[in-house]
Amino acid sequence: MNPGLLVAALLAEPGLCGPVTPLASPDPAAAAPYVEVAEAEQAAGDTETALIAWREVLRREPRHARARAALKKLCQGNTAAEAEAEAAAASLLSGLSLLERGEDVAAAAAFREALTEQELVDTASFFLGVLALREGRADDAGTFFDAAATSSDEGLARRAGALRLRAAREGRVSLTGRLGGEYDSNVDLAPDGTRRQGGSGDGVSTALAELSVRPWGQRGPYARVSGNYRGHLRFPGFDLAGAGGALGWAHLGPVLQGTVEYGLDYLALGGTPYLLAHRLRGAARVPVGPVVMEGSAAVRREDFLVTAFEGYSGWRGMARLDAEWSPTESLTLSAGWSGGVLRAYDLALGFFEHGPRAGLSLDLNPGLRVLGEVGYSLRGYQNFDNPLGARREDGYLDASAVLEWDVARHWSMQASVGWRGASSNVPELAYGRFTGGLALVWSRGLF
Amino acid sequence: MKRLALCLALLGLTAATPPDATPHLLQGARHFREGRFANALVEFKVAQRLGTDGEADWYIAASLVKLGRAEEALEAFSTARKQAPDARDALLDYYHALACYEARLYLCADTLLDAVGDASGPRIGEQVRKLRADIAVLFRSAPTPGSIDWYHARAAQVRATGRPVLAAHYLEEAVGLAGKREDRYRLAEARAALGKLSERPAPLVGGASP
Structure with a gap:
């Protein structure tokens, strides 16, 4: 009620x-x-x-x-x-x-x-x-x-x-662990997400651990450190191991909620140092009539530590604006626009992309929910690529769905599927990628 | 919907009631339909005093269920079954089952719910299935001695306050629960206590249905 x-x-x-009103x-x-x-x-x-x-x-x-x-x-x-x-x-x-x-x-x-x-x-x-x-x-x-x-x-x-x-699962100090496995139909990767047309399917195991500290609860300063691993069955050269941390500040006002956060990420690819990235991100949520507007912007300084990918080093910026609407208590729909820009050392790799997205979150039962998202992004590379003999123009259709089930007080299961369809004016750069997997998540507030 | 059904059932029954009681039954039904259960109870009790051949007892019992007075409702249902067995219907049996459930008389509730089934419409039928599923979960394992002890203790308490019908309800539940255990825990004691009671509730099922 x-x-x-x-x-x-x-x-x-x-x-x-x-007082009692008497009859006539x-x-x-x-x-x-x-x-x-x-x-x-x-x-x-x-x-x-x-x-x-x-x-x-x-x-x-x-x-x-x-x-x-x-x-x-x-x-x-x-x-x-x-x-x-x-x-x-x-x-x-x-x-x-x-x-x-x-x-x-x-x-x-x-x-x-x-x-x-x-x-x-x-x-x-x-x-x-x-x-x-x-x-x-x-x-x-x-x-x-x-x-x-x-x-x-x-x-x-x-x-x-x-x-x-x-x-x-939350608290001033909380710990999360996630173990999973998935099938990835196309694991070949370059830093901008470019994949091989033929695809290279592989089984992938994933692991993540994260420690979060919020001394004043959901308001005020917070810190987070995490480590993650992604191992491949057939292509161990693409195994990724990462560690990172973030320091941030959260504002929880009667109307406006927001965060600003600085983070540092390190990645090793196939056991070799691969990427060092500094990032700064700000996000805000504010109700406007029946909807909640959410906007975020982030900038990331990326330094690739492998000679073959040095050209990708540079600045990456991302921004996104969404409107959320909950027609019922169990259903939330969202729609918005997102964009990104990459300014890389290799000028031919720099691009600007943007496009619409839509999402939903549906509580099927207490402890069982499904999250879905679909989006399309049009990416225009900003310089002529001599080896390709063209100035690339790509399109990316992404769709994903996750089913989350709280199986116990601290445990939940996640089943996920995802699809990316990439088109390009350079036909050999078009590809499709399917991922699907299961994961077990454990979360606990320690203090 | 169920309130409306009660009201309609009531309208059908009032033809046989003395003229002085009819306006009170109708007023009670109106209060019941609009969720004013204490007011409905008063009107049904007035109708009962004016004489309704026992029909008002059913509605008094239903009002007591709605007011959360499950034990009083059980006594009222027992009176109603004895005074006006022909006036019962599936919806009233459903209210009776709710009273049993609220009083932790799960075997009593399950017996009545089984008899109700879908007879009172799909919405009540759905509630019946849900309640029976809840009860089935309770009885997945044999009842513990501690739970049977509780029914004996409650029976002794209500018997001491001069409520033999209610005591019989608790003892009958204790008998049923003991029957679900291999050691028949305190079964003979429950049967002996039942035999000593001055009054027993009317049988839950098997009465005439209009």
Whole structure:
């Protein structure tokens, strides 16, 4: 249930102790059975039903002394409890307002006050969990989401269940490991993604480990180090081993969210130093009406350490703008435009590319989701390539889909497929590439 | 939908009720349909006092289910089955099953749900299948002595407060659960306690259906 509506409903409850509107003409005979019901319910301790019955008595016989006395007695007993309930509901409303304004400390205090009302424990716990998750207090967040996940409100319980899983996998210090295997129909590669037309299919094993540190939770500075490996069955010369790190700052405002990040990446190809890259990236998300706009820009200084690829060294820039829209809670659609530019030492390799993309994220079931993306990019090389005898113009159609399944608290499975179809005005540079694989991911918040 | 069905069922039944009770049954049905279950309960109880040959007991029980008063609902259903067995239908059996489920009487719930099946429409049928699946998961393994102990203890508690029908419900569940264990844990004790009760609930299934 929408918590705002819940609170509004609680505050709007006219109460059983308000004025009674009598019928047009008194009817003491009709009041008699209500008196019996009221007395029986009051004796059984069911105040609400007794109040309703006594009110019906007074509607039919406004001067009924026992009904008036009973109503007065029951309502006096209710006054303190109702006042507390109203105060708790007001605290919840206040907490929501403060949360929207980004005043997290005050919001948490208000939500804690709302915990005193049993009816609001699930909703207040949910938002306390959200706040704890923001601050990186994953254990606290998990406890709050546990409480909210027992809510009779199915929507709230479902969202709390999903965030409980996230709380188990995040924290101020978190570790992720990923092991996988895939089939790649065309592993031959050059730094710009150019592949051989005939293709060279191979089996690939992948491994990744990443340590992330966020001392102040989802806000403020963060650091990340990672290592990865990609080994080939038939072409060990293309095995890639990499290590990298990033330092960044995250802003989590009431409207604008953003990050800026510096990173350093190192890659070895076939056991030989291959690439050293420095990168700087900024990203921002902001809601605009029913959609969320997300933009990012990155620049990367790449130095290839292998003589054969030195010409590719240079500056690479990328930018992207997307609009996200969620027509339902489980479905998010996105569409946008992305572009990139490469300024390489070998002038013939420099290019500018851009094109549209679209994506979707669909939660099939709790813990099971599918992500899909399709995009097309038109790449124009900026200089005439003498060996090729042409100025290249390529087109790339990319499509990918990933099915993610949370199999346990810290474990998930990923099945992925991808396709790239490359066309070129130099026919021998056109190719197709299919990839498909499975991976097992383990994530845990350590602190 | 199920509320509407109750209302329609009620409209069909009121022809046989005394004239003074009819407006209260109708008003109760209106409250029930609109989700005001406490108001519905009051009107059905007034109708019961004015005399409805037992029909109002069914709706009192259904209202109690909606109000989360499962144990009282079980007693009301028992009264209704004795007073007006012909007034029962699949939808009311479904509410009865919900009361059993809420009171942790899973065997009772499963028996009723099995009888309901799809008889109350596809939407209820879907709920029936879901609940039965949940119950089946519970009984994948034999019940533990601890869980059977709980039913004995609850039966003793409610019996001490003068509620023999409810005590019988818990003891019948204890008998059923003991039957699922090879050692028949406390089975004889449950049967003996049942025999001493002054009143027993009406059989869950096998009554006439309109």
